[in-house]
Amino acid sequence: GAGVSQSPSNKVTEKGKDVELRCDPISGHTALYWYRQSLGQGLEFLIYFQGNSAPDKSGLPSDRFSAERTGGSVSTLTIQRTQQEDSAVYLCASSFLSESGILFFGSGTQLSVL
């Protein structure tokens, strides 16, 4: 597709369950980002991948959060033992150059933890 694709668009889970969120970046974009958007905290950076370099995980809020990017393309964000405070919209973005702040965002995954 032409844009960043995220799935699922909505996810409802029970507290304590694990969830996986998927992101398909724009073809050819070497940089991939995960952000979280919530009412209480606004838009927060989570993690950044650039090519084969080690990811910048400095924004991950706890060790329950992890992400991987396979083959330099698709990325999966995993949240283990979900908590209610994890409820938010998780946004993935990609860019052609890491030197650019011009990110192309997907529509996000709305995560609700009951």
Add this chain to the structure above:
Amino acid sequence: GESVGLHLPTLSVQEGDNSIINCAYSNSASDYFIWYKQESGKGPQFIIDIRSNMDKRQGQRVTVLLNKTVKHLSLQIAATQPGDSAVYFCAEANAGGTSYGKLTFGQGTILTVHP
């Protein structure tokens, strides 16, 4: 970072008017600034960016002004249209980070354009 409460600043304008959205940034080390627009149910969309060695940059119907002395950024939208209704975010980054895509976002401003 900045926290976002339930009550975002709002700006309400008539179609055809000019709009000015303001943003105060916090990090004096930031050297890159960017504006995004977010419509309901969608991810943020790039509008315009500016580096700290500039104080003004113009795009199509939009102008960004940067005042580093008071750490203030503004977005001007000329001849505002109903399709401009959205939440507008400013964001900042710095060269000391790993990437200019590692952005610190402001709280957002809701712009409503009345026909």
